[in-house]
Amino acid sequence: MADHAHPSSHPEHAEHAAHEPPNYWRIYWLLVGLLAVSVTGPMFGIKAVTIITAFGVAAYKAYLVAKNFMHVSTEKPFVTYLLLTVVVFMLLFFAGAAPDVMKRQGTRWEKPEWVQAHAEALAHPPAKHGEHAPEEH
Amino acid sequence: MSAARPIATTRSATGVPTGRLAVWWVVASEIVIFGGLLGSYIMHRLAHDQWSVQSAHTNTWIGAFNTLVLLSSSLAAVLGHQAAERGDGPKAARQLYLTMLGGATFVVVKAFEWTHEIHAGFTITSSTFWSFYYTAAGLHALHVIAGVVIMGIVAADAKRNLELHRVELIGIYWHFVDIVWIFLFPLLYIAK
Numbered sequence: 001m002a003d004h005a006h007p008s009s010h011p012e013h014a015e016h017a018a019h020e021p022p023n024y025w026r027i028y029w030l031l032v033g034l035l036a037v038s039v040t041g042p043m044f045g046i047k048a049v050t051i052i053t054a055f056g057v058a059a060y061k062a063y064l065v066a067k068n069f070m071h072v073s074t075e076k077p078f079v080t081y082l083l084l085t086v087v088v089f090m091l092l093f094f095a096g097a098a099p100d101v102m103k104r105q106g107t108r109w110e111k112p113e114w115v116q117a118h119a120e121a122l123a124h125p126p127a128k129h130g131e132h133a134p135e136e137h
Numbered sequence: 138m139s140a141a142r143p144i145a146t147t148r149s150a151t152g153v154p155t156g157r158l159a160v161w162w163v164v165a166s167e168i169v170i171f172g173g174l175l176g177s178y179i180m181h182r183l184a185h186d187q188w189s190v191q192s193a194h195t196n197t198w199i200g201a202f203n204t205l206v207l208l209s210s211s212l213a214a215v216l217g218h219q220a221a222e223r224g225d226g227p228k229a230a231r232q233l234y235l236t237m238l239g240g241a242t243f244v245v246v247k248a249f250e251w252t253h254e255i256h257a258g259f260t261i262t263s264s265t266f267w268s269f270y271y272t273a274a275g276l277h278a279l280h281v282i283a284g285v286v287i288m289g290i291v292a293a294d295a296k297r298n299l300e301l302h303r304v305e306l307i308g309i310y311w312h313f314v315d316i317v318w319i320f321l322f323p324l325l326y327i328a329k
Contacts, residue, residue, distance in 0.1 A: 021219060028212040032205065039201045042327050054323035062316045069215045069312045078151040079161050086165045090172035094180065101177075102184040 027068045034061050160306045164313045167280075171317050174276065178269045178324060191266035193329050194259060199250050200326030203243050204318060210239025211315045214308040217295075221305065226298035233292035233304065236311060240285040247278050270325055277321060280314050 034057050041053020066072045072079065104111050151158060182188055217232030251271075261271040284307070291307045294300045 024212060024215050024219070028208065031208050035201065035204055035208065038323060038327065039197065042329070050327070054327040058319050058323050061319045065211060065312050065316050065319070069211055069315075070309050075161075076152040078153055078158075082161060082165050083168065086168045087172070089169060090176060093173060094176040097177070098180040101180045 022068045024068070027064055031061055031064060034064075154302075156302065156306055157309070160309045163310065167313060167317075171273075171276070174269075174273055175320060175324065178273065181265065181269070182324075182328065185265075188264075188266045189329050191259075191264050192325065194254070194257070195270070195326050195329075196250065196253075197326045199246060200322050203246050204322050206239050206243050206246070207315045207318050210236045210243075211312050213239065214311045218305045218308045221295065221301040224298070224301065226295045226301055229301060229304045230292040230296035233288050233295060233307070237285045237288050237292070240281050240288070240311075243281055244278055244285075247274065273321055274325065277314070277317055280317070284311050284314055 038054050038057040038061075041057070042050040044050075072083070099106060100111075104116060149155060149158070153161065213232045213235040217229045217236065220226075220228035220232060259267050261268055288307050288311070291300070291303045295304055
């Protein structure tokens, strides 16, 4: 029971205890500041600014949380390899599936006409009085 | 008592303690789950400009408030981990209770938000955008609820200075849930 009470003697803590912890409050206020940037950025109405402030900042915030709160940078390399592997699988999925969704045709295939016609109809839905949410699938 | 500890909790082929390794495997599998869902959303969103008509109805300020809540709860979780490393179980438990409060606040705000949206006619079957919205945000909310429940169990032990290493393990999971929301927020609330 004694090793439960004193975590520094527990193998799950011994290696992390050797690292100097970051200033968590400083990281937190940085994250809050970045949140403010991601909310105000799109107010300028400039697409490039929106993309950078919303998604660029989101990626940086995720990096800060992973590095400083999850301590990925002080973790054994196995964990980094594990996480990178699943991210690569995710990107492979995206690269494989995105053309079917986003393109009209490829070198040996063409999207059926009805799919394109349906997308066009959705782009210009008929105005219906008093309807909140236009149907779109 | 410690002699009865199963061998699987003491050996480590990767250099990562077994409990923490298990949590990292959970996180890895969750990346695939949420990555697939968000990847599908992104490709559909890029292919359908008209989704902006639907996404214009989501409330950015509510999303931003919930982001702030989750970031704050993550801070509490990591401060709990710090307290656990110093062997201060009661303080670690207090920080975990604060984290749970953040999780509960997040879910309550989400419930009010969804109620408002459903009353306005935006349901999971209204359009593909709303299907993605409710599926992604709902799956994330389920993870928040699961995290709060597990954290309650860990905090109860930590309060008595037991199994303090688990404070870090639930923290890793909680930070991951926070990261998922960090990406969901711009995708569902800002890209309009």
